[in-house]
């Protein structure tokens with residue numbers, strides 16, 4: 001049986017989904033087309049957006065910065081600022097921060113680096129140690145997730161971006177959908193929107209342009225385009241539940257290509273029946289820091305109080 005090829009150039013890889021053989025140039029075009037299609041399908045960007053791109057120096061955000069900076073050249077009224085969070089993870093984050101500096105300099109993209117220490121008064125290593133001492137049952141990733149989201153918002157506000165882009169890929173998206181199902185969390189299941197929503201005036205709409213691109217495709221794209229990225233895993237790694245779901249879904253995708261995309265498409269059609277409720281006024285402003293919150297005290301202040309970190313973070 002003859003295998004379909006993109007052209008007569010030396011082949012680089014089969015497309016993991018169609019199994020057709022691609023050269024580097026046409027594989028690059030294929031992935032960029034998938035990104036463009038997702039951006040258009042979910043109305044992610046306007047021609048004058050100032051995008052704040054969460055940039056860690058890992059493979060996903062490095063490839064996203066490369067692709068968006070190429071797209072952006074065609075839209076002279078748009079701009080990109082890289083937003084980098086230094087959680088303070090010894091032997092891991094320092095090295096990736098150096099790489100992000102190198103990359104943004106090469107691409108001439110302005111960068112804002114915000115550290116947990118500067119924003120919250122302690123780095124992640126200290127916070128994890130403190131939570132163990134106090135026997136608080138929160139994983140490093142749970143602490144990191146709560147604070148990183150806030151840190152990105154603070155950095156975004158500083159440079160007045162109009163949207164925040166994150167490099168979550170199709171694997172991450174399908175995992176989040178299945179995770180919410182397995183936890184029976186209908187509120188989060190419905191809220192997971194790929195269309196950017198300006199829910200509250202002071203929170204930036206978020207976009208995920210890689211929502212139709214898988215993790216292996218991103219690795220191949222980086223290789224085809226000689227992109228240098230930080231490839232060491234975080235010493236705390238992801239939560240056990242997400243790891244289990246990741247292993248299961250990756251196996252399914254390998255055996256039955258497009259399984260991940262089918263999960264996202266199913267979620268697309270289900271959420272049509274649950275239109276997003278847009279409240280421009282939040283239920284609360286945190287009584288400690290003044291940020292938007294679902295309770296009288298926000299999750300960040302709640303966490304810092306439990307860990308007895310006294311520095312009042314800036315808003």
Ligand code: SF4
Pocket residue numbers: 087140141142144145234235236237238
């Ligand atoms: S693996 Fe967990 S602790 Fe490490 S950067 Fe990611 S969320 Fe933070």
Ligand SMILES: [Zn+2]
Pocket residue numbers: 006007008009022023024025026027
């Ligand atoms: Zn080709």
Ligand SMILES: [Zn+2]
Pocket residue numbers: 286287288289290291297298299300301302
């Ligand atoms: Zn607060």
